Amino acid sequence: MAESPTPDEHVDELPADLDVTNLVGPTVFPDVAKRRIAGTIYLVIAAGCLAQWVQTANGGLLAAGVLLALIGGYHFLAGWRLAVNETEALAIASRTVGFPVGHASAQLAWYGLRSRPAWRILLYSADEPPSLRGLVECDGVSGEVMGEYTERNPEDWSEFGLGVSAGQDP
Template sequence: MIGDTPHTSEDDVVDVLPEDLDPQAFAGAYKFPDNSRRRIPAAMYVVLGVGAIAGSVADLSSVNGGVLAAGIGLLAFGAFGVYSGRKMSVDERAALIASQQAIGFPVGHASAQQVWRGVGSRPTWRVLAYSGEVPPRRRALVLVDAVSGEVVEHLVEDNFEEVGDDA
């Protein structure tokens, strides 16, 4: 077939990405979603939990003890979601800067990944950084709190990875 698009008829099923997921249409810096979005479904769980508890307390004939248990569970889960949905004040760029200041060597390649830490699911940036030499002689793993910006912990070591000739 000649041309950019394959020949299709009306009966053919063609799998196409939606426009918002098409990587070719993407331009500019990626804005990482904020952790505080967790509070929206958490508020819905709290409202549903309060409604279920109110329905079971009203002593309706169609409501049994399971509705009370479900209401308590929804209320507890919603409260946890509200608590853990802290607003992130540190983006990945600020986390990379904080990690470079903590490790004490010039960074070549680095990447940041947003993770959750602890029982309260505190948002944290996990930064993997390599020194600027070719091949890199040192590497570091740094955890940066995404709420306060402080370095939680860091590990710096020599890079023992074997690098091939074609790298």
Template sequence: MSDAETQPDAEARPGDDDNTAVSDAEITDQLPQELNVSEYVGPNLFPNNSRRRIPAIIYLAAAVICVVVWAVASESPLVNGGILAAGIALAVFAAYGFVCGRELKIDESDALVVAVGAVGFPVGHASAQMGWRGWLSRPLWRILLYSNEPQPHQRGLVFVDGITGEVIDQLVQPNPEDWTDHLTDRPVE
């Protein structure tokens, strides 16, 4: 096997042609331009929970087709009670999809505002994550917040309902993490 066959791309690399050593600083990775999102500026839009209704409509249509086929061709040897059972199961799953597909009315920025008001300290860094709770998959925002100091003294975790915006639960505590080894005197960019 030749060297060109063993390497994923046959482009010339530093040190390939002259057998010189290549330093680690010369070896870099680059994203293709179409995947480079560093120039993207704008809000991040989280997909709405109501998209679950699209597959629910498809399941309901398949359920109706199954029940109609069973009703019309029940005397055929190719159609039996399994078609009816499949239709009923698809209809139940479609109903579950409609119930779980409630619209997300509180976006992450609204949930962050609610969480900041709930913790009772000035917030520096914060992070929001979407989750669901219960059998009916009610949307829930999990917000992690740190106080606004170079080394945060407090942190909080707040759960915000994605439909009503009410605080479901919260935990505020002194920050047990020690970041003194990671802090430098350089300005934050």
């Protein structure tokens, strides 16, 4: 049996915006632009390394400064503002598939070298059981639909008593 930590022990904690146990209301995805905070820290440390290199001519400080500056620059380039939230992405996907939507699920993903955010939305038709399903990928910055796929739902719901009209034997 695990013992509870003593007051002087360090315990890892999730940031408040990622802790689902305190969730009240709709889920809010953290903005990817937070990468710019890390980028700023890297650039400040890189500037310190380069300033020390000028004074000491230590090649290690030069290498560290250049590497940290490159990493910090990348964090700024990859720090996109997430302009389309999951509700807007679902509305865009619902208009795209062309059928009344029942259940849906949104996932935030990234693509490209600069890690541009994109929403992947899985949608099912509103009938019971769903006869159609669709997958829509929507750009998280511009809201542009990047791809769309719809098909008849191949899932077999008969073992759960669904998909059989009233009065028919299963």
